[in-house]
């Protein structure tokens with residue numbers, strides 16, 4: 646079940662390794678186990694390329710997003726059952742503080758695999774966002790602190806999220822292209838070759854993210870009024886259907902990666918399903934809203 650690094654050199658879509666197939670299988674199995682009467686939906690499958698100094702990726706992380714429709718009733722299977730199903734399958738589960746009232750969040754970890762378990766407010770949607778360890782194609786590097794989709798912020802352009810100077814790869818006094826002597830990076834003189842741009846955090850500072858948002862004509866900060874300004878769309882009968890559509894849309898900056906959160910409320914005769922998230926490319930606040938048929942019992 647560990648990653649099978651292939652030795653292809655082309656820049657095309659990476660071959661799906663055994664680790665990714667394993668993860669997808671486990672996610673589907675656990676989703677089916679906690680909620681026997683609902684069919685889990687694979688809303689999205691994608692990869693995070695991992696780079697060093699060159700634009701060509703040195704490896705990929707494989708990610709899957711599964712959604713299970715809830716019916717809004719507190720007595721029906723939901724977040725707690727999902728978390729228990731991961732624990733029963735041998736995953737180490739940690740509950741996380743919820744972002745908004747009514748939300749639930751946890752992480753489940755197992756041998757380098759990680760899953761974010763989430764239930765939106767209104768109990769209409771449970772999602773699993775699962776990812777593999779990074780699978781390298783040639784040189785076997787350590788696991789990065791995070792990748793495009795899993796960073797709590799926007800990856801630093803300079804170090805691609807590694808947090809270290811990529812010239813010496815953070816090894817003070819030992820790296821450099823010749824293998825000897827000090828790296829040119831300023832950080833190397835003072836100790837570990839941390840990335841100077843992000844000061845070793847691997848993600849942009851607030852000021853840099855603000856610059857990126859402005860560059861794409863996006864509001865500089867969250868106005869707090871995304872609900873009021875979001876047009877309401879029709880055309881979906883369930884939150885998982887709407888989720889599958891939302892995850893394919895891109896931000897004005899071109900990035901699709903976003904951890905989507907969901908709120909479902911009763912609005913007149915119908916349900917209003919809102920998706921909100923922070924763009925992983927520029928940290929803009931994104932939002933979509935859909936009407937769903939009333940009181941639909943998931944099948």
Ligand SMILES: [Zn+2]
Pocket residue numbers: 801802803804805806808809840841842843844845846847848
């Ligand atoms: Zn950096």
Ligand SMILES: [Zn+2]
Pocket residue numbers: 810811812813814815828829830833838
């Ligand atoms: Zn350096």
Ligand SMILES: [Zn+2]
Pocket residue numbers: 896897898899900924925926927928929
């Ligand atoms: Zn963006």
